[in-house]
Amino acid sequence: MPRGQLLYQPWKKIQYIYFPETSVISTVTMLENGSGVESGIIGREGVLGASIIFAKDVSASEAVIQLDGEGLRMEALTFKDIFEENKDFRKMILFYVYAFIVQISQNAVCLCYHHLEKRLARWLLMLDDRSDGNKLFLTQDFIAQMLGVHRPSISKNANKLQNLELISYNRGSIKILDRDGLEKLACECYKVINNAFSGYTNSKCFNSFPRQTIYE
Structure with a gap:
């Protein structure tokens, strides 16, 4: 996954779900004039495209490789099937989505006040x-x-x-x-975000369901 590779475009259909291994992905909220600001960072702890679990198969933001490295991808429909059928996988993804929402929310207040x-x-x-x-x-x-x-x-x-x-x-x-x-x-935002993701990565659902399982 080379640095600068565009994975998602705003309001375009999500075809693949990405699981970074050594690469890092940025989600960027764009304006009509082409300017934008980073809304989230996704690394080996996370997944890009999990928003499709909310019945929307389009991306609300741009997604670009920030640091190059390895990663895995899965067809979006396969991801949705596993999410619906596998209870442990579903719990893990929902916990991650919660942590990512904390990150996005904290980024917003950080941008305004710090x-x-x-x-x-x-x-x-x-x-x-x-x-x-x-x-x-x-x-x-x-x-x-x-x-x-x-x-x-x-x-x-x-x-x-x-x-x-x-x-x-x-x-x-x-x-x-x-x-x-x-x-x-x-700023204090680092601890807030880090605590949310620590709760996720230390959770039973995360540690009992290694991501490689979904490719077997």
Whole structure:
């Protein structure tokens, strides 16, 4: 799953459900003028396209590969059949959808009320949670689009984090140097979102139903 690959377009039919393994996906809410802002991040803990369980087979947002890596996909109709027939799978997906709704809701309030420096720290932590290693290959233009700001604002705040020795940034590569320090700087939204997903990944339904099962 290469970085930049477009998986879903707004209000287009969902044909496949995606399960990231080492890749990370961003869902982006778009406006008519072509601008947009990230509404959610999906990594190995999650699934893209679970909204079809609500009887809607179209995507309300754009979905793009943010960090390249491996992933699995399933035909949407097969996913719906398994969801309806398998109780354990259904419980797992519903728990995940709840956690993802928490993420979307918290992202909305974060965008309105929190300083960009804290939002950037929270965003980097969420990516780090869902990726392997501590290097993130991202351009400032891409980060600016995801956070709904202009590129100079990202440059200014990334430099702040670098001066605090929390990250190093060079030619589209961000390395987290001090994760504990980054967590202290991040807004409260990181803990709220992390708690929701920790409840999901530590749940009995998640651990008793490895995703590989649905491909056997």
